[in-house]
Amino acid sequence: MATLELAKQAPSPSGAASRSAVVSDETKDVFVTLTVGGQLCGIPVLVVRDVLGPQVITRIPLAPREVAGSLNLRGRIVTAIDLHTRLGLERADPRRAMSVVVEHQGELYSLLVDQVGEVLRLDPELREENPPTLDARWRALSKGVFRLSGQLVVVLDVAAILTI
Amino acid sequence: MRGATATSEVFVVVAKVGVQSFGLIVDRVFDTEEIVVKPVAPILRDITLFSGNTILGDGSVIMILDPNGIARAVGLAATGSADRATVAETHGEAAADQGKTTLLLFRAGGMEPKAVPLGLVARLEEIETERIERSGDRLLVQYRGQLMPLVPLGGDLLGSGQARRPVLVFSDRGRSVGLAVDEILDVVEDRIDVQLVSDRPGVIGSAVIAGRATEVIDTAYWLRLAFDDWFRYAATSERDRRARLLVVDDSAFFRQMVEPVLTAAGYDVTAVETADAALRLRDQGRMFDAVISDIEMPGLDGFAFARAVRAAPPWANLPLIALSGHVSEADIARGRAAGFTDYIAKFDREALVAAIAQALAAQTVVEAN
Numbered sequence: 001m002a003t004l005e006l007a008k009q010a011p012s013p014s015g016a017a018s019r020s021a022v023v024s025d026e027t028k029d030v031f032v033t034l035t036v037g038g039q040l041c042g043i044p045v046l047v048v049r050d051v052l053g054p055q056v057i058t059r060i061p062l063a064p065r066e067v068a069g070s071l072n073l074r075g076r077i078v079t080a081i082d083l084h085t086r087l088g089l090e091r092a093d094p095r096r097a098m099s100v101v102v103e104h105q106g107e108l109y110s111l112l113v114d115q116v117g118e119v120l121r122l123d124p125e126l127r128e129e130n131p132p133t134l135d136a137r138w139r140a141l142s143k144g145v146f147r148l149s150g151q152l153v154v155v156l157d158v159a160a161i162l163t164i
Numbered sequence: 165m166r167g168a169t170a171t172s173e174v175f176v177v178v179a180k181v182g183v184q185s186f187g188l189i190v191d192r193v194f195d196t197e198e199i200v201v202k203p204v205a206p207i208l209r210d211i212t213l214f215s216g217n218t219i220l221g222d223g224s225v226i227m228i229l230d231p232n233g234i235a236r237a238v239g240l241a242a243t244g245s246a247d248r249a250t251v252a253e254t255h256g257e258a259a260a261d262q263g264k265t266t267l268l269l270f271r272a273g274g275m276e277p278k279a280v281p282l283g284l285v286a287r288l289e290e291i292e293t294e295r296i297e298r299s300g301d302r303l304l305v306q307y308r309g310q311l312m313p314l315v316p317l318g319g320d321l322l323g324s325g326q327a328r329r330p331v332l333v334f335s336d337r338g339r340s341v342g343l344a345v346d347e348i349l350d351v352v353e354d355r356i357d358v359q360l361v362s363d364r365p366g367v368i369g370s371a372v373i374a375g376r377a378t379e380v381i382d383t384a385y386w387l388r389l390a391f392d393d394w395f396r397y398a399a400t401s402e403r404d405r406r407a408r409l410l411v412v413d414d415s416a417f418f419r420q421m422v423e424p425v426l427t428a429a430g431y432d433v434t435a436v437e438t439a440d441a442a443l444r445l446r447d448q449g450r451m452f453d454a455v456i457s458d459i460e461m462p463g464l465d466g467f468a469f470a471r472a473v474r475a476a477p478p479w480a481n482l483p484l485i486a487l488s489g490h491v492s493e494a495d496i497a498r499g500r501a502a503g504f505t506d507y508i509a510k511f512d513r514e515a516l517v518a519a520i521a522q523a524l525a526a527q528t529v530v531e532a533n
Contacts, residue, residue, distance in 0.1 A: 062213060067207065075219065079205040079207065079208065105206070106328055
């Protein structure tokens with residue numbers, strides 16, 4: 001397992017050493033880690049377009065509960081999804097939430113999370129099925145887990161998350 | 165938006181959809197701003213109260229309300245002629261005073277800009293290429309619970325490799341047609357002064373719009389490719405002296421369609437929505453060379469309007485041309501009895517232009533004697 005650095009964000013002391021590895025075939029095994037309600041999660045780096053600090057988000061009346069609103073990312077309108085609500089937790093505070101911007105079917109969505117952590121390459125051999133103890137709501141949005149030293153990384157299924 | 169009126173407590177934005185007016189109570193009115201409405205993200209498409217969203221000058225994102233959607237949501241069943249958003253409608257009316265029209269500029273099959281009156285466009289959408297389906301030699305897309313024909317204005321829709329397509333959606337009487345283009349460029353307010361009449365089908369002619377030579381699209385031609393009976397227009401380049409025409413029609417769609425057509429034919433066109441509005445122009449002392457009126461209108465219909473025009477100067481002797489969806493012998497006889505000079509089937513552009521030319525020529529002879 002290597003620890004890599006994502007462009008401007010998620011500073012990691014060992015970043016420089018293995019940066020070039022990201023561009024290799026194994027890019028699909030590289031995940032941006034983040035936390036939602038204290039739980040460590042991973043999103044495939046391939047779908048991530050940007051990581052942003054707290055943003056001005058325009059609320060959209062009548063939108064599904066999970067839609068926090070819209071924001072302007074360099075002239076493109078991005079729909080913000082509150083991962084907390086999506087995962088059955090209390091609504092996130094948009095003034096403090098970080099945004100992981102992902103691309104799905106040509107559209108940009110921003111996933112509101114607590115914190116964005118390291119970028120990790122995780123050995124696909126070590127991926128495990130969703131444990132039965134995982135909350136049903138999480139299970140539906142997860143594509144398996146990795147066990148790191150004492151921590152569980154839930155791999156989020158971006159397509160499922162955006163199917164609201 | 166007709167205007168926002170302050171009371172002691174709230175602001176009311178008066179909106180009009182078709183013949184139905186309603187008020188929207190709002191907290192605050194800021195300003196007016198010219199915007200390009202962008203389609204909302206797919207997961208928000210079910211919310212019919214919004215026609216789209218946009219980014220304002222200060223970088224903030226705002227949602228655009230759809231008066232049609234609001235009217236439907238509160239049960240002000242918008243039917244038939246309620247074909248497009250009021251904001252665009254009043255735009256057209258306000259602009260008509262200065263001879264200006266709000267135009268949507270886009271690109272399709274070439275780099276040069278093309279234009280269509282924004283008021284004609286019900287909605288701008290972006291449609292994923294993979295959602296486009298083929299049925300015989302037609303292209304269709306499932307849109308708001310209906311099958312909408314798509315007409316490619318530019319090149320090949322399916323083979324271009326483009327994942328998404330901007331589509332101009334036209335709606336009239338419950339039917340929609342999408343014109344697929346390459347790129348939406350801008351919305352501008354300008355005069356449609358067609359300088360070169362085109363003999364190419366689908367193009368009215370070329371005009372200088374926003375400082376560039378721009379092709380004005382003959383929407384009717386393209387819509388007819390989707391629905392044979394949408395209009396019955398053929399390309400014509402007939403010209404007459406610059407006479408002033410008054411068009412009376414309750415269908416905003418038709419008003420905005422006929423205006424560029426008659427402008428291209430060399431006329432100075434004023435369009436109003438009701439016979440009452442037309443008679444108010446008369447009372448204000450406005451003069452025209454000919455009046456073209458719809459027959460089927462709410463309020464004063466075409467026959468009553470014709471009798472009112474004939475009843476009193478100064479319009480009593482003007483050529484008066486009826487436009488109607490029904491053209492039977494009996495209709496024509498009734499029209500003539502009411503005072504119409506001529507009776508033309510709606511959407512028959514050639515006949516309309518010919519009838520105007522003939523009526524004006526006859527009028528000139530009368531005046532000369």
